[in-house]
Amino acid sequence: MQSRVGSFSSLEEAKDPSFKIIHQSNRPFPLRFLQYLLLLLGIGIVFSFLCMYTSRNLKVQNVVPVIQSRFQSCAQERNNLESWINPPSNLLHNMNDTELLWRASFVPNIKQYPFKRTPKIAFMFLTRGPLPMAPLWERFFKGNEKLYSIYVHTLPSYKSDFLPSSAFYGRQIPSQVAEWGEMSMCDAERRLLANALLDISNEWFILVSEACIPLQNFSIIYRYISRSRFSFIGSFDEPGPYGRGRYNENMSPEVNITDWRKGSQWFEINRKLAVDIVQDSIYYPKFKQFCRPACYVDEHYFPTMLTIESPDLLANRSLTWVDWSRGGAHPATFGKNDLSDDFFKKIFDGQPCLYNNQPTSLCFLFARKIAPNALDHLLQHSSKFLGF
Numbered sequence: 352m353q354s355r356v357g358s359f360s361s362l363e364e365a366k367d368p369s370f371k372i373i374h375q376s377n378r379p380f381p382l383r384f385l386q387y388l389l390l391l392l393g394i395g396i397v398f399s400f401l402c403m404y405t406s407r408n409l410k411v412q413n414v415v416p417v418i419q420s421r422f423q424s425c426a427q428e429r430n431n432l433e434s435w436i437n438p439p440s441n442l443l444h445n446m447n448d449t450e451l452l453w454r455a456s457f458v459p460n461i462k463q464y465p466f467k468r469t470p471k472i473a474f475m476f477l478t479r480g481p482l483p484m485a486p487l488w489e490r491f492f493k494g495n496e497k498l499y500s501i502y503v504h505t506l507p508s509y510k511s512d513f514l515p516s517s518a519f520y521g522r523q524i525p526s527q528v529a530e531w532g533e534m535s536m537c538d539a540e541r542r543l544l545a546n547a548l549l550d551i552s553n554e555w556f557i558l559v560s561e562a563c564i565p566l567q568n569f570s571i572i573y574r575y576i577s578r579s580r581f582s583f584i585g586s587f588d589e590p591g592p593y594g595r596g597r598y599n600e601n602m603s604p605e606v607n608i609t610d611w612r613k614g615s616q617w618f619e620i621n622r623k624l625a626v627d628i629v630q631d632s633i634y635y636p637k638f639k640q641f642c643r644p645a646c647y648v649d650e651h652y653f654p655t656m657l658t659i660e661s662p663d664l665l666a667n668r669s670l671t672w673v674d675w676s677r678g679g680a681h682p683a684t685f686g687k688n689d690l691s692d693d694f695f696k697k698i699f700d701g702q703p704c705l706y707n708n709q710p711t712s713l714c715f716l717f718a719r720k721i722a723p724n725a726l727d728h729l730l731q732h733s734s735k736f737l738g739f
């Protein structure tokens with residue numbers, strides 16, 4: 352492109368002397384001769400350019416977009432490394448899902464980064480709109496700005512009103528309606544993953560809801576996740592009507608009954624698994640067609656798919672604590688009167704679990720579902736309850 356720009360501008364310069372020649376006729380002969388030569392040269396250049404241009408006339412429709420797109424790529428300065436390393440400055444884009452997933456599936460083949468990469472955790476908030484626990488999360492994030500990024504998926508019509516000082520400001524991604532138990536919910540999760548993948552520094556991806564709270568301070572959570580050999584996604588083989596009972600024979604041979612898994616949708620996965628989910632075109636159509644309510648696809652698609660593809664990378668448990676003990680279709684919600692020392696002690700002293708194949712009592716880093724009215728109480732006691 353550079354050389355083309357050069358020839359355009361030198362053509363402009365050649366025009367000026369020719370104008371001068373026409374208006375200044377009282378010059379001595381040798382100079383005048385020189386001027387004529389220059390004029391001829393100028394005309395020659397213009398003429399040869401015109402010839403070149405008209406000879407391409409038939410192809411003009413092809414040539415113009417090429418020139419335009421070269422201009423655009425120059426303007427965006429895609430040629431320097433920073434533009435590949437730095438996160439997009441604006442989360443809004445006009446890619447549709449097909450284009451976004453394609454773009455997000457790019458993976459460098461050289462595994463060593465030629466720059467200092469500080470791996471970040473992407474916190475992906477899936478909500479219909481408001482984030483009532485935002486002030487608590489902001490306190491949690493404070494001081495760790497280099498180690499996290501935030502993405503928020505809402506109803507498309509929802510406009511959040513975070514102040515520029517908030518960690519959530521400008522973090523809404525282009526969203527679409529997502530229905531619980533439907534494929535549109537998995538689409539929303541893939542959309543969150545894809546947007547977060549556009550930042551090359553995001554290494555771990557956590558899905559949380561508006562009713563989730565962190566149970567530890569940031570350093571503990573970062574260390575726990577970054578040092579784990581496994582990704583934390585619930586994945587178990589459940590006999591009975593709510594597990595294997597939801598399997599549909601038409602999914603084979605891609606998915607056999609022995610591969611069928613169930614797990615809560617609130618996952619933590621690493622970058623490799625995030626790319627696997629975003630690029631999947633093998634299992635997606637099967638689940639879309641054959642796992643419809645009462646098969647709740649958001650409980651089966653990712654656990655089953657990842658268990659088939661990468662069983663060795665999964666911890667098979669979720670980091671998000673939830674209480675199903677009251678029974679029914681929904682887990683218990685906790686308000687401000689429920690959140691006492693005893694409540695948190697019960698979570699922390701529960702059943703031990705495995706961390707990097709060693710038993711530990713620290714099994715949960717997040718909890719749901721917490722009611723909005725608990726916010727003030729939590730803010731007041733956050734250092735006692737949550738350590739931040």
Ligand SMILES: *[C@@H]1O[C@H](CO)[C@@H](O)[C@H](O)[C@H]1NC(C)=O
Pocket residue numbers: 447448449450
């Ligand atoms: C996105 O746009 C492309 C090109 O117009 C089209 O082929 C594709 O079907 C679109 N995808 C969606 C999900 O709308």
Ligand SMILES: *[C@@H]1O[C@H](CO)[C@@H](O)[C@H](O)[C@H]1NC(C)=O
Pocket residue numbers: 568569570571738739
């Ligand atoms: C996080 O919590 C741990 C344990 O409670 C504590 O030792 C550590 O100092 C805390 N870190 C920060 C940055 O507050």
Ligand SMILES: *[C@@H]1O[C@H](CO)[C@@H](O)[C@H](O)[C@H]1NC(C)=O
Pocket residue numbers: 603604605606607610659
């Ligand atoms: C399912 O079973 C069929 C036949 O036994 C086999 O060919 C296929 O590879 C299995 N699929 C998976 C994902 O293991």
Ligand SMILES: *[C@@H]1O[C@H](CO)[C@@H](O)[C@H](O)[C@H]1NC(C)=O
Pocket residue numbers: 581658662663665666667
């Ligand atoms: C998780 O389950 C898969 C099989 O479903 C198994 O291969 C893998 O070892 C399990 N992960 C851990 C950490 O036990």
